[in-house]
Amino acid sequence: MSKEENKNVENSQNTWHQITSENTDRRSALKKLTAGLIAGVGIASTSCSVFSEDQEKEASQLSWDEFFKKNYKIMSDEERVQTVQRLESLYEKKTGNTINISHQGPLDDVLFGYVFNISKCQGYMDCVNACVEENNQDRDSEMKYISIHQIEKGHGFNFEKAEDEFTNEVPLKNHFYIGTQCFHCENPPCVSVCPTEATWKEKDGIVVVDYDWCIGCRYCSASCPYDGRRFNWGQPHVPEEEVNKNQHYLGNRLRKKGVMEKCTFCIQRSRSGQNPACVDACPTGARKFGNLLDPKSEIRWILENKKVFRLKEDLGTEPKFWYYMD
Amino acid sequence: MKNYFKICSLFLIVALVSCSSNQDKEQKYHGNFEKIKALEKDSIEYEVKSTDLIGNTPLILVETKEVSFFIPERKSKIQAYNCSECHTKTIPELKFKNLTGKKAHDSIKLNHATLEELTCNSCHPTQNLDHLKSNLNAKIDFNQSYKVCAQCHSSEYKDWLGGAHGKRVKGWVNPRISHTCVDCHNPHSPKFESRFPAKLNTKKIEEIR
Numbered sequence A: 001m002s003k004e005e006n007k008n009v010e011n012s013q014n015t016w017h018q019i020t021s022e023n024t025d026r027r028s029a030l031k032k033l034t035a036g037l038i039a040g041v042g043i044a045s046t047s048c049s050v051f052s053e054d055q056e057k058e059a060s061q062l063s064w065d066e067f068f069k070k071n072y073k074i075m076s077d078e079e080r081v082q083t084v085q086r087l088e089s090l091y092e093k094k095t096g097n098t099i100n101i102s103h104q105g106p107l108d109d110v111l112f113g114y115v116f117n118i119s120k121c122q123g124y125m126d127c128v129n130a131c132v133e134e135n136n137q138d139r140d141s142e143m144k145y146i147s148i149h150q151i152e153k154g155h156g157f158n159f160e161k162a163e164d165e166f167t168n169e170v171p172l173k174n175h176f177y178i179g180t181q182c183f184h185c186e187n188p189p190c191v192s193v194c195p196t197e198a199t200w201k202e203k204d205g206i207v208v209v210d211y212d213w214c215i216g217c218r219y220c221s222a223s224c225p226y227d228g229r230r231f232n233w234g235q236p237h238v239p240e241e242e243v244n245k246n247q248h249y250l251g252n253r254l255r256k257k258g259v260m261e262k263c264t265f266c267i268q269r270s271r272s273g274q275n276p277a278c279v280d281a282c283p284t285g286a287r288k289f290g291n292l293l294d295p296k297s298e299i300r301w302i303l304e305n306k307k308v309f310r311l312k313e314d315l316g317t318e319p320k321f322w323y324y325m326d
Numbered sequence B: 001m002k003n004y005f006k007i008c009s010l011f012l013i014v015a016l017v018s019c020s021s022n023q024d025k026e027q028k029y030h031g032n033f034e035k036i037k038a039l040e041k042d043s044i045e046y047e048v049k050s051t052d053l054i055g056n057t058p059l060i061l062v063e064t065k066e067v068s069f070f071i072p073e074r075k076s077k078i079q080a081y082n083c084s085e086c087h088t089k090t091i092p093e094l095k096f097k098n099l100t101g102k103k104a105h106d107s108i109k110l111n112h113a114t115l116e117e118l119t120c121n122s123c124h125p126t127q128n129l130d131h132l133k134s135n136l137n138a139k140i141d142f143n144q145s146y147k148v149c150a151q152c153h154s155s156e157y158k159d160w161l162g163g164a165h166g167k168r169v170k171g172w173v174n175p176r177i178s179h180t181c182v183d184c185h186n187p188h189s190p191k192f193e194s195r196f197p198a199k200l201n202t203k204k205i206e207e208i209r
């Protein structure tokens, strides 16, 4: 080996040493850093758990009270206020956002009814869109209370021939459109079959579900002749920013897995004088909503002046949902 | 056989009794109409008024022998009303000049009946453009444009007054506030366009597109 070569080896060894020593330094530095971090996190986490213990206790107390509450139908006004407040604060604890859950009861001298103009519906489905957003329906399973059926003209109301999942531009030539949803029957079979009385008809005619009393047996769904009910097969999911925070206990408050839900004539809106979301959203005016007990209401004019009909009238379910044509 | 009848009738009685005891305290009616007739009220006062729901929108009263209700005010929503602020000259006067360049209302395509039945002049008077006109050249205010439409569309007009045609503004409570014809129909092209549905199948629609 020449002198030069030796030098080179020495040099490279030096460099190697440098590298390794640098590495050890880095490693130890990293070690120190992680130790510091762990300590820091430790401090942070202990402070956190001290902070959240009360909250957790409170939340579990609230959930406990929620679990043992009565059926909404037989609750006193005070109990209704309490459960609503519990649900509101549980939501706030979970998400940091506030919601408003109404427990407004039926208005005096009001019986809600709905009419649908088949000649006007164009199949635009703005109603379906509005309904899903208003009522916090599960986005994952694409739950929809309203179905719009596309039926070829000339075969009558043949729902078997109807296209329910149409993707064409609307209105399609030689077709008409008809919407169905829960019809809020005056004699609702869904109510009489429910083993837990989790579903009932309110004084203003709206058929509601107490989501906390529903055991998910789906009898009601089987008994409904109009495919009015929807079941949560999975945990319903609505992105937080899309949650409609203006809710009603018997309406669009957030549901859980394994419970039944359905159209409530947008109870959170209709009981405060507003139209259901579908009525407001329809650009063609095919959807009409109002008080059947007011002889001067538009809905009464339609019932008295137009040829109205209902689906499966012979069943005696007496839906409060009529159809008419121009 | 006798026994069979006995059992049957016993069963019936039991069924009947259990049925009647099952009934709610609520009175039963034979159908909606019986219930409506029994419970209806001539004047109902609601706590909420539709006027509370719509805010400060100015309203115009529509009144006939049978009904009276409100429609939203129109003129304030027309871009560049009064028309006379631009139209200082009447249409016949304008026509005598050889006008070149872009016309102000070029974007308006008349797609309403045929030109034999309906031209600009059918609704807009040539002399004063600040109001509309009837077939008999009577003045009609822009706020009452439904009167122009009603001349041809009499059955729609009748249904609109009654409530079968058209759309309520916001609430179902009193007083009734309804959209007027031009709130939903573009008077120059009143037919609703065909388009893809708004929701549902949106995923599929994206695929198609």
Ligand code: SF4
Pocket: A181, A182, A183, A184, A185, A188, A189, A190, A191, A207, A223, A224, A225, A226, A227, A228, A229, A262, A317
């Ligand atoms: S339409 Fe179906 S879900 Fe709605 S009230 Fe009637 S039976 Fe019940």
Ligand code: SF4
Pocket: A193, A194, A195, A196, A197, A198, A199, A209, A213, A214, A215, A216, A217, A218, A219, A220, A221, A259, A260
């Ligand atoms: S699914 Fe719920 S609401 Fe329907 S019958 Fe069963 S318990 Fe009653």
